[in-house]
Amino acid sequence: MVLQVDHLVELLGLGSAAGPATNLKPGDPNPVFAVDTERxxxxxxxxxxAGPWWFDRARRAASLEQAALAAGVAMPGVAPTVPGERIGMWTPNGDGSFARALIRIDGSHPTVPLAPEVSRWVGATLAALEAVAPPVPGAWEETGYPTYSAPEWAEWLDEAHTLGVLSSAQVVDAVHLIADLNERVESxxxxxxxxxxLHRDVSPVNVLLTENGPQLLDFDSAGPQVPWxxxxxxxFALASPDLGRIEPDRRSIDAAVAGYRDGGGEAGPAEPEAFTGRLAADLSYxxxxxxxxxxxxxGDAAWHLRCAHGMRKSLRTLSSICTSAQRWSTWLR
Incomplete structure (x- = not known):
């Protein structure tokens, strides 16, 4: 591992390592290292x-990250570029993998629901990103959140029931829910x-509270989405620790909407349609x-169980959004 990190430090032009590196994601196939160098x-x-699609996504993500850096969005700085080929912000490692470096900053991650002052910052930051975000001329399919027909879902749900992933009652509920979701998303x-x-992954792990204020991390999932x-x-995701079971904190929502509007964000209609992006992404997931x-x-049996649990949780969250969208949308005014 030391030799690997030394190689990455040299590859990315970071100078000489000043101490041992720490793997921040041990056991992950894509490790992340904290390292101090002379720079x-x-x-x-x-x-x-994970596939050929990644290359276009990396370039798109870089277009937003570079625009955000230039606009002064609060986020970690990146390492100065060194000569050579890159895919977006990523440098080839010579073995089919890629690497990149960012300035390491100290801080802690917020708890959910976000405190109103942090929510306001999130709203203002999303507005700032929206102002510099490159447009995407393509169709909805560019988002990578595909929709699937009722017959396709029926086949998959039937298999899930056969394998014991879902009970008969859960399958019946899922069929009705997915029909409703498809109608809402298509409309x-x-x-x-x-x-x-846009960023598309503003989650607690990607917000860092520092002595100089919050910072936004990890633009690697950036891609096409409707700003509003x-x-x-x-x-709403940042206003509830378990959306679907725990009601979102109204104070957190109000602060985020105020920060977004005050920051120049182009708020859309305060209608259930405002949840379309979340519904489409969660249904695809x-x-x-x-x-x-x-x-x-x-994957192994443990992985299959984790995915089954996550899938049931996703359906519960989607059901809650459908049930509450009319009421929650009034909070957006």
Missing amino acids: GPWVIKTLRP GIARRPGLKV WEAVGHF AAFLLWNACGHRG
Whole structure:
């Protein structure tokens, strides 16, 4: 591991290591290292692409990250670039993997629901990103959140029941829920405003509270989304520690919406349609978890169980949003 990190330090032009590195994600196939060098403290991220689609996503993510850095969004700085080929912000490692470095900063992650002052910062930050985000001229399919037909879902749910992943009652509930979700998502997409490259992963682990204020981390999941839908989805996710079981904190939502509006964000209608982006993303992810739970993406029995639990939780959250969307949308005014 020491030799690997030394190689990455040299590859990324960080100078000489000033001490041993720490693997921040032990056991992960894409380790992340904290290392000090003569040029400062760094976080070195590594990644092995999961498929050809990653290359376009990495370039899009870089377009937003670079624009955000130039606009002064509160976020970690990046290592100065060194000569050579790059895919977005990532440098090839010579073995099919990629690496990148960011300045390491000290801080802690917030708890959920976010305190109003942190929520206000999130809203203002999303507005700032929206202002510099590159537009995406393509169709909704560019988001990577596909929708699936009722017959497709029926086949997968039937298999899940056969394998014991879902009970008969859970399958019946899921069929009705997915029909409702597909209708809501298709209606929202038909009327949606334009797409932009946005962060898409403003979660507690990607917000760092520092002595100089909050910082936004990890732009690697950035991609196409509707700005208002992105904002609303994050506001509600960050206002409840378990959306679907625990009611979102109204103070957190109000502060986030105020920060977004005051920051120049283009708020859309305060209607249930504002949840379309969250519904589409979560429904697509629920399908992915269902395939994994049924063993279609490899993994061991423990992984299948975790995916089954995550899939049931996703459906519960989606059901809660559908039930509450009319009432929650009035909080967006």
